[in-house]
Every structure is written in structure tokens, then in C-alpha cells.
Amino acid sequence: MNRRETLRLLALGSAGVVAPVAAWGSSPGKPKETPATGPDDGLTGASGPAFDTHAATDAGRKTVLYLVADSAFLSAVGGNLPANVVPLQRHQLDEAKLLQELAAGNGMIWVGKPEGIPAALSVGGFRPSEAALAVSVAANGPMPLADITFKPAVSFSAYIAPPKEMPNHNIDEEVRADFLPVLEAYDQFGNLTGYPGLLMSYYAPSLAAGRFKGSDCWFYLFENPLAALDVNGWTALLQKTAARWKGGLQVYAHQSNYAAYHPGERVQLRTRVQNQGTQAVAATFRYSVKAPGAAGFMPLITTRRVASGGSDTEVVCDFKPAAGNGMWTIQLEILQDVDKAALLALEGEPVVIDKRYIGFVAQGAALQTPPMLAVKGPSIVLDGEEGFWSGTHYYPSTSWWEWAWRDFHPLKVAEDFAAIRKAGYRIVRVWVDPVTDEPSLRAMDAAIQLAAEHGLVLDICIFTQWARHMGFERPDGTHAYFEYRHERDFNIVSFSLRNLGLQRELVGLLAARWKGAGNIIYNLANEVYLKDPDETQMDAEVATWRGIPAGKGTLRDSMLFRRWSNEMTAAIRNAGGMQPAMPGYMFSTMDGGDTYLANEDAPILPWHNYLPPEQAGLAAQYFDPIGSNRPVIIEEFGNGKWNNLAYYDASVHYALAGGAACAMSYEWGVSWFARESCYWPLPLREASQLEPDPRWFPPYLGLDSAWFERGVGLCPTPSGTGYGSVYHGTPFPADAAIALGRLGLMGKGLQRVAVPEKVYIIVPSGNLSAMEPVKKTLAALWAGKALFGVWQESALEAIPAGTKAVICPHPLTNPSALQALRSKGVAVFEGPDAWQACNAFEKVDVKNGEQVKLLARRTENGVLFTLAAEQPADAKPVVRTVTLQYGKTAAGLTVSDFGIVHITGKGVVLMEGGGELRINGKLLCSIPQGRVILSAPGGQDLLQAKQIQLMATVPTKISFGRKIASVGISDGVKPPVKVSQRLANGKDLLIDDQLVKYMIHLTLA
Secondary structure (H helix, E strand, C coil), X not given: CCHHHHHHHHHHHHCCCCCCCHHHCCCCCCCCXXXXXXXXXXXXXXXXXXXXXXXXXXXXXXXXXXXXXXXXXXXXXXXXXXXXXXXXXXXXXXXXXXXXXXXXXXEEEEECCCCCCCHHHCEXXXXXXXXXXXXXXXXXXXXXXXXXXXXXXXXXXXXXXXXXXXXXXXXXXXXXEXXXXXXXXXXXXXXXXXXXXXEEEEEEEEECCXXXXXXXXXXXXXXXXXXXXXXXXXXXXXXXXXXXXXXXEEEEEEEECCCEECCCCCEEEEEEEEECCCCCEEEEEEEEEECCCCCCCEEEEEEEEEECCCCEEEEXXXXXXXXXXXXXXXXXXXXXXXXXXXXXXXXXXXXXXXXXXXXXXXXXXXXXXXXXXXXXXXXXXXCCEEECEEEEECCCECCECCCCCCCCCHHHHHHHHHHHHHCCEEEEEEECXXXXXXXXXXXHHHHHHHHHHCCCEEEEXXXXXXXXXXXXXXXXXXXXEEECCCCCCCCEECCCCCCHHHHHHHHHHHHHHCCCECCEEEEEECEEEECCCCHHHCCHHHHHXXXXXXXXXXXXXXXXXXXHHHHHHHHHHHCCCCCCEECCEECHHHCCCCHHHHCCCCCCEEEEECCCCHHHHHHXXXXXXXXXXXXXXXXXXXXXXXXXXXXXXXXXXXXXXXXXXXXXXCCCCCCECCXXXXXXXXXXXXXXXXXXXXXXXXXXXXXXXXXXXXXXXXCCCCCHHXXXXXXXXXCCECXXXXXXXXXXXXXXXXXXXXXXXXXXXXXXXXXXXXXXXXXXXXXXXXXXCEECEXXXXXXXXXCCCXXXXXXXXXXXXXXXXXXXXXXXXXXXXXXXXXXXXXXXXXXXXXXXXXXXXXXXXXXXXEEEEEEEECCCCCCCCCCEEEEEEECCEEEEEEECCEEEEEEECCEEEEEEEEEEEEECCEEEEEEEEEEEEEECHHHCCCCCCCEEEEEECCCEEEEEXXXXXXXXXXCCCCCCEECCHHHEECCEEEECCCHHXXXXXXXXX
């Protein structure tokens, strides 16, 4: 079938036109018999799939459910299939024909392995473990299956898997569906690890293609389904599924009008249900509520509704909750007597056919969360603890940003925040809606409270480059809507010098609303590019700002953004907000302003990195604010590829090594499908439609080649599906997210401190042409395994008194400042290669360390060394066994990518590496595969410590130099729990594919 014919068939299917082809199916109401041929692998000459669009109907609905499975399973259950279930062999599936049927609103039950699931359905499967997992019915699942018991089985987990990682809105198909786990899998420690059963309910036509409206697809993903459930069990499950489908009802929407409520307010719930059949049917709707901390649900209302054929019905439940702050959970049960549903005069004997759960957050009249964050020198303190922190970005809707706050799912967000914390993250970045109103702000209120409940800090970004207009509601109910960016303001990106009064008003309203939130940071602007703004692009007051240079250039641009930031920060303070506020990252690598100068008044300096991972370390050092005793954070790093393990692993290592206090990924991933299309008209695309200005941000000038006129949205693609690092729709982090969280979980005690160095590299002020020569020097010193510091020219007067030498790879803005250093006896070396003439460096000996870079930075009690192996491109990695010698301490390890050694006065207190880990020649442990990171609580030497905590990158067996007395695990949040000693045999610890996901706590003899 050629592409044109395929598209024609898909169009017919989306319109509900299905041509009856006799060769596809069997007689109406009687499924075609499936021969018992055994496993399908290698089948030849078998008959084609048995499609049937004329199976039994009820209430006028086409009640065809296609059962896709291997032939052995179909043979086992074939004699007991309900009349409206048509079997299809998985290995002989005609995907195009199946999709045509599903596009027309028919349903499917997929049983077995996930291989072969049509990509258009946006469902994928991954294997949580090679071992059998305990399987149970999802507690909050959509189907009442309590009487069906599964046996432990090797299973897969379903997740949202769009066919294209970065689809274009309104160009590429995006399904609209509810992702509803039916079954849950638990690992050997009793923790949730997968969703082997899923209902994907396609409640509306897919965006752009208009397919699948009314279709429900069930996925039961097992290696061997009959090992998980016997034939009788599967028969019962299929019958329940078929009965539910036969009823014809499908939930279109189930929402509350706000995500958060204040004392005394009434809650309004709205449920809209569609009847996919042609005759009217009745159903009963039963609502109940569970208060925070309550053991069970209490009834609210029970009501009956009739949905006309091909139409829908809406139920409204309005109630006033009792006192009690926190998460309230709403349970909706839909009951129907399927066989008598069209007999409207009869009540029948309705039973539960569907269940749905939503939540809302009850808060005080003013939002209050406990103080959680403080800045201490170059370190960030969270809940009184210091360390290196991991973080991420959270945009849970496939709309990216536009519907995230207007279609907010508090229950799912609470689940995600719990997973984010367990993954090792402590800071989560979100963006404010460009046009705020009470529903969107209530959603943000809920997010702030839920984050606090899970020990998370929200980094809230207010202004971005994506919107042209902004708006807000004043306390008196009037609305302000204003031009944030003129259509030709492409030399001013992510902030604005227009309508400053309205900007202050917006910022002040947010600050007043959240002044009691102890778990937020303000990031005023996302990614700023500023190039020579003129008077037509600025309010008149800008001309009165003092301290702004008259001449055009980087200095003026940086100072304008800095002054704007001070104005917005003042608005926060005037409204009572005392939380830290950062101006934001500038596109310094593209001559768009000096990030250091712009953030010189801020308590934290942010940087974003989408360049190769080592650039995260180079940028952290180049913009290092240690001279003013402040932290630098990698607020964004990312790569436009889902679950890019190598990029995440390298980025977090370079961020830690380069001196960052935190590394935050872009991003977590998608949690739900947008219910509607995006609606903003691609405002950035205007840059490629207008006569260009040489000041404009260069990347915007060619957007029309990739952003189409039919596209839509602040950004024409979702973000999380392309940049995400989790299995979408689930709380399960993928490999990339785990790699980032690992250093966050193990980062306690790795906080940076200001310690005088002998040699400093000096970074010129406001001169971005210095970036390349300075970075080249930094990279050379990494290769040379030298200890050094970085100092900004603007703080040169405060350079430590014991400094022996400074190196200036690029001329300073004020060269005369160097003469004052020379007069103090400081040696000055100038030029791009001047570092080679300096003999004042403290060097570290790394035996066999050729082609291994060494990054060193000070910690509170010692020095943290990171080893980064330079690997040949497109070749097998070279494994190097090295010995790092610092003072009297030697640490031996194998480095294939990264290694870490933390040396303090007590010895080696943390190590990461592979092969044999040795300290002063004595064996700590040996690791045959991957890397392991180990530390000792209380900062003890690893050779002497009785308690050790560790995490591994891959399943492996670790052999220790001492006998293992006990094994415990923790998820990074709860205290360690002892587990079976069978995991340890004498000195050996076996880390399987389940244990590898945990922090492991050992007691050594």
C-alpha cells in the first residue's frame, strides 16, 4: 500500500467510514477461530488478521474490541471470548488496518509484549526488571478488578511514547487521551516500579489528524501472560473489559474549577461523559471525598443521568469541604446496568464500570510554607543541610506551557513531586503563565504547597522570551493586558523595557500572593538577549536611570538588564516578598550581554548550557562569583533528545566539578496530554517575516523554515517529549534522570567554600570576547591537573592577600588594576598561553592519567577531585586505571568516563569509579561493571567506616575488602530499611536491576 492510499484509508477511518471487506473478518457476533499454532515467531503462510466491523452491537454502538495477542494466548482463551471481542495475532498484525479501525472509534485489548504496538497510539513499554514482579490491580485504577489476582510475572511497564519526540502542533498528530494505569508492578522491596496494565482512553479526536475519538485501548504487557494469570482469570478480565466497552460511555472531562481552595469556599466538580452509541443510555454517578489524612472516602452525592445517542451529559457536584489543609481526593464511580442501559424506564442493577480520581489542595487564606532555602557563601542550604543539589524543570502537559496551569492535575503533580524528590532532586523550575487569572494562580498556589510537602524548592520564572503580550487581574477585579514585546523588539529577548509600571504591578501581585512561601526562588527573566536598545523601545523613565553607560555595547546592555532586574526585585520587596531573586541568564556566548555583570547584585548567579557537557564546567568557572562569595547554578542544561543518559551524566559531573551549587535538567517530562490545541500564534516566528534588523537575535531569523504557518503555540512543539528524562505519564525516572539524581542523593558534604588559592585566572568585566581565550586556559589547566581559582575583574580589589600569581588570558577592561597587584608582589601573566610560564600552581599527580582531565575545587573539609576521561569519538572507550596522589593520600580507580575522589583531613570520604577502588594501596572494593559512588556518613574515611552508603550505575557485583554485616536501602527520602541478607554473600554484594535503583546502606565488619 503506497503512502497516498494509506492516507486515504486513514482519512476514511477518522471520518468513521469503514468499508466492509469480507476477507478481514468473521461473521457478525462470532469471532473467527484462531488456530492453535503455538508461538508466532517464524510463522509463514498463516491466514491474515480477522478484522470485523460488524460484531454484536448494543444501544447502537459498534462494540468491536480487537484482542491482539500471540497465538498461544489466543488459542488458550479463544473458546471463552465475549461476542464483541475479535482476536488478531500479534505477529501477523496489519497495523494500517488496525489503526483505521481504532481511528473510527473501535477498541483494542493488547496482551503480551509491547513490541509492535502501533506508534500512533502513543503507548510504549519498558522492562522494569528481568525478574518476576508482584502484580496487583491499581488502587486508583479505572476498573473494578479486585476479584482478579495476578501471580508474580516478568512484565513491562506502559508509558506515554509519542511517535515523534518533537511534534509540531497542528501539523503532526497528537492524541488526546487519558493515561489510566490498571495494573501496578512492585519490586522485591515492595515499591511501585511499573504499570503492566493500562487503559488509554481516547476521549477526543487527535489533534491535527482527527482520529481515535471514542476508542479505548487496554494494554496488558507481560512476557508470558499465562504465567501472570491463568485462563480463567484472563477470561474474567476480558469479560469485564468487554462489558465495560459495551456500555458505550466514555469520560470526556472530570475536573474541579480550581486546583486550590481557601477556607469557606465551595468546591465545584464537573464531569462530562460521552455516549459513543446511537441510542440514549442511563448511568449513575456516585461521588465521594477523602479528606487529608483520612482513612477512607465519605459519600457526597449520587445522581442519575441520561446521555443521548452520540451525545454527552454533564454532572455537577458542588460542596463545601470541612476544615483541613492539604490534598483532598475525589472519587467518581460510574455505575451502569450494561444490558438494560437503553431501557431508560428501568433502574436495573447497575454496577461500577468506571472509576476516576482527581484532587484539590485546601490552603489557608494566605499561602504559607515553611522556610526551606538559604544562601551561605557559594553554597545553597536546603532544610539546614549543605551539599551539591540536583534539580529539574517541570512542564507536565504536551502543550508545554500553555495549558499546564489551566488544566492542572494536583493528584498527578503530587505523585510527580514525590518521584522527583525520590530521584534525588530538590529544586524544580516552573514558569508563570503570561496572562494570569485566578484559575492559573490557584494552580500555582497548589504547586507551591505540594512542592513544600515533598521537600522541593520551586524556582519560579516570571518573564520569558515566548510571549508578546502579558496580563493579570487586579484586586478590584479589573484586568490589565499589555504589550510586553513589540513585534520588532527582537533585540530585546525575555524581558522588556516597555510598560515598566505594569510589569512592576504584575510582579508585586505575585510577590504579595506568595510572600509567605518559604520554598520559592524568583527567576525574573528566562534567557535574555539584549543588543543596543533605542529610545523607541524603552519607557521614558529608562533615560533617567543612573549608572547606565551612554555608549552602546555589552556594558550598557548588561547594566540595563541589571537595573531592570533591580526594579523588579524592588517590586517584590515592596510587596513583602523576601525570597531570593535572580535576574537571569544572558546569552553571553552569542554576545547578548554579560551574565556576570547582569547578576552582580543577585544572591545566586544562573547559567544555562545546551552546548557539550564540558561547557557546563567551563561556564561555571568563567562566571564564578566566588570573589563575591555567592553560588553559581546550572539552572538549565539539556539536549534535544529524550533520555540522553550520556549527556546528563557528563553534564552533572562537569557542573559539580566546575563549582556549581546545583545542576538542573531541562527537563523532567510529560505527565498528561493537553485537552485542547495550543492557542498562541507563534509570536517568535514574526522575526523571520519582517525586515531584519542587524541587532536581532540571530536564531530567530530563520524560524519560518521550521515553524509553519499552520503551526500554533508559544513554541510550536511540546518540550518534555523531546527533552524529557522520565518514562512519560509515569513516576518512573529513566536512565538520564537517575544519573542526575545520583549525584544529588550522594552530594551531602560536597558544598563549595571560599578558600584562597595560590593562582587565579582573571575574567575581564563586560568583555565577552574574553570567553574563548579564558575557557581555553581553563581547559588547559584541567589537562595539566592544576589547582587554581577564578576571579572576576570587577572584584579584583578583594583578591585574597596570599595570592602568588594571576593569569590574564585576555586584556582586562581596566588594565591599570594589574599594577596594584604587581606592587603587592603578585606575579602577573598576560596572554592566551601565559599560564605555561606560571610555576606557582599546586599540581596533582595522576599516574597513568594521560588523556584524563582533572577538575579540583574546595569543599568545607577538603578538596573534591573529578576525573574526566577524554574518549575518542565513535570508538570503543579506553579504560584507564589511575592513581591520584594528593599530599599523603593516594586513591586508585578505573576511569572510563568519570571518577570522583573527595579527600579531607580524615582521608578519602567519597569515591566514584570502577575497577578496583584503593586507598593508599589498600583495597576498598572492586567493581567489574560500571561505576559505583560510595561515601561514609559523618565524613569518615571509607577504609575505616563501619557504615557506607553507595549507588551503582549498572547492575554489578561489588567485592569489598571487609565482610558485609547488613544491607539496607533507602529512596533518598525515608530512613534506610534493612533488606534480605541474601543480597550479600560474605564480602560480595550482588546489585541486580532492582537494587541498582536505590541508595544502598552497608554495615561492614
